[in-house]
Amino acid sequence: MGRIIAVANQKGGVGKTTTAINLAASFAAAEVETLLVDCDPQSNTTSGLGFARDPDRPNTYHLLTGAAALDAAIQPTELEQLWLVPSNRNLIGANLELVEMDRREYRLRDALDGVRERYRFVVLDCPPALDLLTLNALVAADTVLIPMQAEYFALEGVSELLDTIARIRESLNPALEVEGVVLTMYDERTNLAQQVAAELKNFFGDKLCATTVPRNIRLAEAPSHGKPALLYDVRSRGAEAYIRLAKEVMARGASS
Amino acid sequence: MGRIIAVANQKGGVGKTTTAINLAASFAAAEVETLLVDCDPQSNTTSGLGFARDPDRPNTYHLLTGAAALDAAIQPTELEQLWLVPSNRNLIGANLELVEMDRREYRLRDALDGVRERYRFVVLDCPPALDLLTLNALVAADTVLIPMQAEYFALEGVSELLDTIARIRESLNPALEVEGVVLTMYDERTNLAQQVAAELKNFFGDKLCATTVPRNIRLAEAPSHGKPALLYDVRSRGAEAYIRLAKEVMARGASS
Ligand SMILES: Nc1ncnc2c1ncn2[C@@H]1O[C@H](COP(=O)(O)OP(=O)(O)OP(=O)(O)O)[C@@H](O)[C@H]1O
Numbered sequence: 001m002g003r004i005i006a007v008a009n010q011k012g013g014v015g016k017t018t019t020a021i022n023l024a025a026s027f028a029a030a031e032v033e034t035l036l037v038d039c040d041p042q043s044n045t046t047s048g049l050g051f052a053r054d055p056d057r058p059n060t061y062h063l064l065t066g067a068a069a070l071d072a073a074i075q076p077t078e079l080e081q082l083w084l085v086p087s088n089r090n091l092i093g094a095n096l097e098l099v100e101m102d103r104r105e106y107r108l109r110d111a112l113d114g115v116r117e118r119y120r121f122v123v124l125d126c127p128p129a130l131d132l133l134t135l136n137a138l139v140a141a142d143t144v145l146i147p148m149q150a151e152y153f154a155l156e157g158v159s160e161l162l163d164t165i166a167r168i169r170e171s172l173n174p175a176l177e178v179e180g181v182v183l184t185m186y187d188e189r190t191n192l193a194q195q196v197a198a199e200l201k202n203f204f205g206d207k208l209c210a211t212t213v214p215r216n217i218r219l220a221e222a223p224s225h226g227k228p229a230l231l232y233d234v235r236s237r238g239a240e241a242y243i244r245l246a247k248e249v250m251a252r253g254a255s256s
Numbered sequence: 257m258g259r260i261i262a263v264a265n266q267k268g269g270v271g272k273t274t275t276a277i278n279l280a281a282s283f284a285a286a287e288v289e290t291l292l293v294d295c296d297p298q299s300n301t302t303s304g305l306g307f308a309r310d311p312d313r314p315n316t317y318h319l320l321t322g323a324a325a326l327d328a329a330i331q332p333t334e335l336e337q338l339w340l341v342p343s344n345r346n347l348i349g350a351n352l353e354l355v356e357m358d359r360r361e362y363r364l365r366d367a368l369d370g371v372r373e374r375y376r377f378v379v380l381d382c383p384p385a386l387d388l389l390t391l392n393a394l395v396a397a398d399t400v401l402i403p404m405q406a407e408y409f410a411l412e413g414v415s416e417l418l419d420t421i422a423r424i425r426e427s428l429n430p431a432l433e434v435e436g437v438v439l440t441m442y443d444e445r446t447n448l449a450q451q452v453a454a455e456l457k458n459f460f461g462d463k464l465c466a467t468t469v470p471r472n473i474r475l476a477e478a479p480s481h482g483k484p485a486l487l488y489d490v491r492s493r494g495a496e497a498y499i500r501l502a503k504e505v506m507a508r509g510a511s512s
């Protein structure tokens with residue numbers, strides 16, 4: 001049985017897209033069938049994998065509004081076992097259009113029905129907001145992976161995200177668990193990073209991933225070539241960190 | 257006559273809050289009466305200036321819904337000429353509540369009526385979305401300052417932001433201009449940064465600010481002490497960059 005993992009944090013620029021792309025690519029490189037769904041109207045996951053903007057190609061917006069079935073929206077990528085549901089800026093409209101719709105928080109969950117039989121991992125990239133798109137992802141997901149920068153503003157927003165997750169667990173998705181918190185762009189040389197990491201360790205215990213992702217320019221360069229880091233520069237510290245993170249996430253699942 | 261500057265970019269984590277706080281503080285340090293308005297439910301501008309969370313204190317949400325007048329919401333800060341309208345997580349509700357309201361895009365503009373006579377600069381910190389909160393800020397503003405990281409995903413989102421600004425200029429706020437684009441967390445040693453900066457220069461011409469803000473750990477540390485960088489470490493490269501940016505913005509206005 002597959003697992004649906006939402007990559008979410010309303011704080012902007014913490015590495016959600018970079019984590020979604022590179023984690024999914026690392027699963028696929030380990031010969032594990034993986035689906036990546038771009039739930040952000042910015043569609044950085046889509047362009048980060050080299051797909052040009054194309055509003056007519058079926059995308060996440062069409063899934064949510066019921067205008068296309070899942071199979072019509074799934075695209076192959078350069079990695080044999082990695083598949084993508086792209087997004088487009090039309091997804092901005094979904095936040096307003098979904099408000100009036102029936103089962104508005106379950107639209108993604110319903111659209112992904114049966115997907116766990118075909119993919120071992122489904123990774124959902126979320127926008128920087130606790131809006132109806134992120135809500136849909138958290139209702140569809142089994143677990144949520146929280147990328148965090150070890151900085152003050154990022155720390156500030158964690159309690160709000162955890163409140164939201166707790167509220168969703170009470171009503172919309174009782175099975176939702178925290179997959180883990182992963183430190184991104186981590187520079188162990190700064191005091192600030194060490195202090196924040198210590199606070200997170202205190203707060204999250206073993207939910208804080210053992211793998212940390214260092215700041216590594218290769219991770220920022222790879223999307224401009226339309227490739228995950230392991231296809232752009234597999235020996236880079238960034239690519240290696242995400243391969244380790246994928247192993248850690250796969251091992252967590254094995255025991256449950 | 258004062259000027260209202262919205263600091264906006266839907267891309268997350270590009271330095272909107274860091275720019276809003278430190279630009280406003282630099283204006284105030286130059287003995288210029290300045291008002292800073294936190295339009296983001298994350299309320300990082302509010303906590304970055306040392307204000308604790310307090311849902312009962314009048315804030316931007318109350319301004320937008322008409323529950324409080326501007327004077328009731330304005331708070332003094334550590335800098336004599338810097339004043340703050342704080343925000344709170346209740347502001348998330350405004351995105352839905354404003355939809356049904358009359359003049360929903362003009363709520364902030366109306367609430368700030370007369371503010372240009374009392375403050376030379378009013379700086380609006382926006383959330384990482386092109387939502388009704390950012391829309392309200394762009395309708396209230398005279399100009400928009402766009403913080404940009406010199407990275408691929410940040411470049412991707414610029415055309416969408418410019419489309420939005422053009423649409424607002426056609427209908428809701430014909431006087432809206434681009435104040436400038438300021439490169440943040442800039443590391444001139446990387447090829448990626450140089451390539452993106454060259455593309456931005458091509459695209460924006462003299463709208464690209466001469467001042468760039470380097471990556472500087474002091475800027476990330478300052479908010480955990482509740483202070484702008486110039487009160488935390490005035491000799492730091494980060495504080496100096498924002499003092500230069502304030503001078504550049506003040507000089508631009510002088511000629512108009
Ligand atoms: N470990 C890293 N090292 C260096 N650069 C990184 C790293 N992780 C992400 N980046 C870069 O930092 C920027 C922010 O990352 P990213 O866009 O993945 O964050 P995000 O949380 O998805 O942002 P948003 O909130 O806008 O969706 C991007 O330009 C990305 O290329």
Ligand SMILES: Nc1ncnc2c1ncn2[C@@H]1O[C@H](COP(=O)(O)OP(=O)(O)OP(=O)(O)O)[C@@H](O)[C@H]1O
Nearest residue numbers: 012151268269270271272273274384441471472476
């Ligand atoms: N020039 C800089 N040097 C080092 N760190 C910086 C710099 N500018 C911002 N930061 C840090 O980078 C992170 C992102 O900046 P900031 O929160 O200001 O961006 P933002 O655009 O307001 O994010 P959001 O989209 O969530 O509102 C913060 O932790 C901040 O402290």
Ligand SMILES: [Mg+2]
Nearest residue numbers: 016017040044
């Ligand atoms: Mg993203």
Ligand SMILES: [Mg+2]
Nearest residue numbers: 272273296300
């Ligand atoms: Mg901000």
